[in-house]
Amino acid sequence: MSERQLVAGNIAVAMGALAAGCRHYFGYPITPQSDIPAYMSAELRKLGGTFIQAESEIASINMLLGASACGFRAMTSSSSPGISLKQEGISYMAGSELPGLIVNICRSGPGLGGIDASQADYFQSVKTGGHGGYRTIVVAPASVQEMYDLTILSFDLSDRYRMPALLLADSLVGQMKEALELKPYTLPSDLPAKEWAVTGKLWRSDQRIVKSLYLGEGELEQHNWKLWRRAEELKEKEQRSEGKYLDDAKLIVTGFGSAARIAKTAVEMAREAGMQVGFLRPITLFPFPEKAFAEATVSCKQLLCVELSTGQMVEDVRLSVARDAEVAFYGRPPGTGSLPTPEELFAQIQKHYGKGA
Amino acid sequence: MKTVFSRPASLKDVATHFCPGCQHGLIHRLVADAMDHFGVQQQTIGVASVGCSVFLYEYFDIDVVEAPHGRAPAVATGVKRARPESCVFTYQGDGDLAAIGTSEIIHAANRGENFTALFVNNTTYGMTGGQMAPTTLPGQRSLTSPEGRDVALDGYPMRMAEVIAALDGTAYSVRVAVNSPKNILAAGKAIKKAFEYQLENKGFAFVEVLSSCPTNWGMDALAANERVETEMIPYFNLGTFKERS
Ligand SMILES: Cc1ncc(C[n+]2csc(CCOP(=O)(O)OP(=O)(O)O)c2C)c(N)n1
Ligand code: SF4
DSSP states (O other): OOEEEEEEHHHHHHHHHHHTTOOEEEEOOOTTOTHHHHHHHHHHHHTTOEEEEOSSHHHHHHHHHHHHHTTOOEEEEEOHHHHHHTHHHHHHHHHTTOOOEEEEEEOBOSTTOBSSOOOTTHHHHHTTSSSSSOOOEEEOOOSHHHHHHHHHHHHHHHHHHTSOEEEEEEHHHHHOEEEEEEOOOOOOTTSOOOTTOOSOOTTOSSOOEEOOOOOSTTHHHHHHHHHHHHHHHHHHHOOOEEEESOTTOSEEEEOOHHHHHHHHHHHHHHHHTTOOEEEEEESEEESOOHHHHHHHTTTOOEEEEEESSSSSHHHHHHHHSOTTOEEEEEEOOOSTTOOOOHHHHHHHHHHHTTSOO | OOOOOOOOTTBOSSOOOOOTTOSHHHHHHHHHHHHHHHTOGGGEEEEEOSSTTTTHHHHBSSEEEEOOTTOHHHHHHHHHHHOTTSEEEEEEEHHIIIIITHHHHHHHHHTTOSSEEEEEEOSEETTTTSEEOTTOOBTOOBTTBTTOBOHHHHOOOOOHHHHHHTSTTEEEEEEEEOSSHHHHHHHHHHHHHHHHHHHTTOOEEEEEEEOOOHHHHTOOHHHHHHHIIIIIHHHSOOEEEEEOO
16 A cells, blocks of 8 residues: 655655655755755665755756766756756757756746746746757646656656656645655656666777767757657657546636646636536646647637736647637736635636637 | 887777867877776766867767766766766866856865866867967967956956865866976876876866967967967966875
8 A cells, every 4th residue: 555644745746756766866955945955865865865955056957967867867956046047957958868857846037036936937948948949848746746746757758758857836836735645656667778878888889978969961950850759759648637527618727737726726616606617737738738628629619727927828728729719818927915816716717707608 | 019109998099170289189198098097998987078178079989978068077976976986087178167167166176076177278268269268378369358368357367276276175186288298297197196086086186287279379389389388387387286195
C-alpha cells in the first residue's frame, strides 16, 4: 500500500524528484520556492547526492547542464526573476539535447514585482524565454499530488524526448498543504539508454561530445529539424488535460494550475445552480492539449478562460478550439489582493453563460 | 631508434584552426601531455568555453561538454560532482573567465571544486575580433580601446592567478608562459601539477597561461612572442601564488 502524508506542494516537488531518482540539485534562494532547496539540502547529502547552493541562478542552471551531460537526473528550482537568468542555460540545454527539470514557483512581475501567486510566466515558459527557437516540456500542477506526480512525469518525458522540462506553479500550489499519496516509482523500461552521456571515454574509442555549436554546411539546419521532429512527436503523444462535465456543456471554463483550482469551484457552483457548465484544464502546457480543446468545442461553442494574468494561455486556447467557438477571457494582473474569488468567477460564468446559444 | 618527441595520444592528429603563431595550440599540447603523463585520457571530461578554444573536442581525443560563455566552471562543477571518479578540466580565455564568467570561476575556486582550471590570458577577446579584455594592458590598443586602454575610464588589467590564490578554497594557483623553451617546460610542469592536485583530491587547481594573439595584436608570430616577454610578463608576473601541500 502506498503511504499518505500531509505536505506542502513545494515539498511534494522535492519528494517527487527524489522518488524519480534525482540526486543532484542546484539552486539559489528566492521566495516562494525556498522550501525546495531547504528540503533537498537535508535529504540529498544523506543520500550521498549533490546539493549546491550556487552563487547565482546562472551558475545553478549550468551546474544542472553539467550533471545532466553526465547522464544523471538533475534539477534546479527558482522563481520568476531567477528563471529569467536561467534562460541562456535552458537554451543551451535544449540545443545540446539535454534533459533536466527546472521548477518555477512563479511570482508576480515584471521586474521585482511581488511574491503573490501569478501565472504571468506562461509566455516565457511555453513560448520559451531563451534564444534560438527550441521547445521545452511544460507541466502545470494544480494540486499537491500533481506537484509530486508531474515532477516524476517531467523526468520521464525529459529523458525520453531529450529536452528540458519546466514545472510551472505558484505560491498557491507550492505552499498549500494537502494529502499526498507517495506512489512507488519504477523507471519506464522503454526509456532509451543515455548513450550520449559523457563519462570519460573509458572503454570507448569514440568521443562523446555534448554541444550546441554546429558550424558545418547544413549541420545546424539538420540539428534544428531533429529538435523539431522530437517536439512534434511530443505534441502527438503527450498531451494531457483534465475534463469534467464536458458532455452537455454550454460553456466551458478553462485555466491551468491555481487559477483552475478556483475556476473549478466556480464551475461546481454553476452546476449546483443548474447551469450546464464544463471544465477543461490543461495539465501539460507544452504540448498544449489541442486535441481536447478541438474535441470539446465540436459541440460547445462558448469558452471562458481564467488566468492570474492579463491573458496569455488564452491565445493557445483560441488557436486550439473549433473555428466557430468563442473564447472569453477573465483575469487580473497578479499582485497583492488580486486573486479572484470563486464568487467573482461565478459572476463571470453567469455573464457569459448562454451567450453563444 | 629511440623516440624523443611524438604527438601525445590525447591529442588528435589534425590541423588546428588557430592562426599562425597562436599559442593556444602549444597550450593544448601541454594539456594533452599532462593527460598522457597520468594515463587519464579515458577518464577525462573536458569542459570547453566560448572563445577561440571552443573546438576543444576537435583536438583532444576525450569526452567534452561545451559550456555557455563564462560558465565552464559551473558546468565543470556539475560534471565533477556527478562523476567524482573522472578527471575534469576547464579551458577558458580571458574574456570568458575574467569578464562574463568572473562569478563562476571565483565561486568554483572558493568551493574548492576538485577540477583543473586552465586560463589562457592573451590580453584580448580573440574570437570576436580583438576587443578590450579585462586583461588588456594599460595603453594597449584594441578594437574597443582605439586610443589604448585608459585606466581612468576602463579600469585596470586583472591579475587572476593572484585573485584566485587569495581564496581559501584554492589549492594551487600559478601563472606561466609559453614564449620560450624554458617557460614551456615550466608551464608543462605546472599543468601536470594542476592535474596531480585533482587526481589526489587536493582541490581546486588554477593555471594561468600567458598566450599570444598575433592576429588581434597586429603582429607577426615572432613579434607577438616577444611582446609576451617585454610587455606581459612585467605586468603579469610568472610564479606560484598558492601551493597547498
Ligand atoms: C553571452 C555571450 N556573449 C558574447 C558572446 C560573444 N563571444 C564569443 S567568444 C567571446 C570572447 C572570447 O574571448 P576570450 O574568452 O578572451 O577567448 P579567446 O577567443 O581570446 O581565446 C565573446 C565575447 C557569446 N558567445 N555569448
Ligand atoms: S584570434 Fe588570436 S587567440 Fe584566436 S586563434 Fe587567432 S591568434 Fe589565436
